[in-house]
Amino acid sequence: MMNHTEMINKTEIWVKEQLFDEKSGHDWYHIKRVTNQAIVLANKEQADLFIVTMASLLHDIADDKLIENEEKALNSIKEWLDSIQVTPEEQALIFDIIQSISFKAGNGQLLRTIEAKVVQDADRLDAIGAIGIARAFTYSGQKGQAMYDPTIAVRDNMTLEEYRNGKSSAVHHFYEKLFKLKDLMNTESAKEEAEKRHLFMEEFLEQFYREWEGV
Template identity: 55%
Template structure:
């Protein structure tokens, strides 16, 4: 596949994903995909990753997410069919699918390639900082989770099913996932970018507790 064909494939894929996720309401909408893709491209340029594989995986990464689709397996099959129909080379297609299947926080699978590490870092960066805070409350509202329950315990070492089905508060999500991400970045670039976003979340939580206690 030549460079011009790759550009056309990226564009048609972006259009397809935009149509699928534009009105998604849990924080995994098209604008999340767009931010992750742009971040992934920037990290890929710094780290020397394959830009086509990174961009395609970033665009498609949520179409097999069990938060959004009834069956992860059906989602993967649909993505694979899309790649085959666009004559993406088998090696690239397999690589893109592998990235999508392994980058989820809840799966905790080891990442084999630089491209997977780049896409995971970009996705995780969109889960922290100001955008991450906003998305946390958007998701909690969509799922009917409470804002904060000071009597509830932070859940640790959860299975994927426990992580997905739990009814923890929005604030608990910071401790169960978001505050852990800074130290789980893969690339040098991702680690640098995570520092300020992590610090912003810590500042937010400090202010949140002050106002919760009537001291803000």
């Protein structure tokens, strides 16, 4: 029988191999940051470290943005967990998390466990602060969007449909999503960290606009 540490180490290698060429903002280092952050939160919130670590490592493997076939991806995760002998009870907890946080169907779903809350918070924390800013600009550049376009109205009440069809920019994404995330944190520990990252983003934009206008 493998122990939990060995299962985690093997899973890290397995995930790393699959995300090696990922360019949509969910590369291996995103997974690694989310996992590290989730462990910090899990310690503070007394969540199960094995379940949190495994779910964090696997949370984007079956994401609908990354793969064509969710069912196939879920099966491959199942085969992987079987192969390293993760128990059916543990697998159920891990699947519950990755399905409720990374799927379209799971969006808005109430999270049942503290472990799920912690992983979702860690994933959301990675979208804000200095890293979140860098990811937004990287994403925009890759999609051919401007870093900023002052001719686009900033509307924080845009629907997802309008937003998908309309023009946007990296700076607009702050209003569309990033500034909303701090109020969506589940745990007190994540709220505290989100508050700091939120302030940093506000300061960043103030400076950005100052330089944009010419000082």
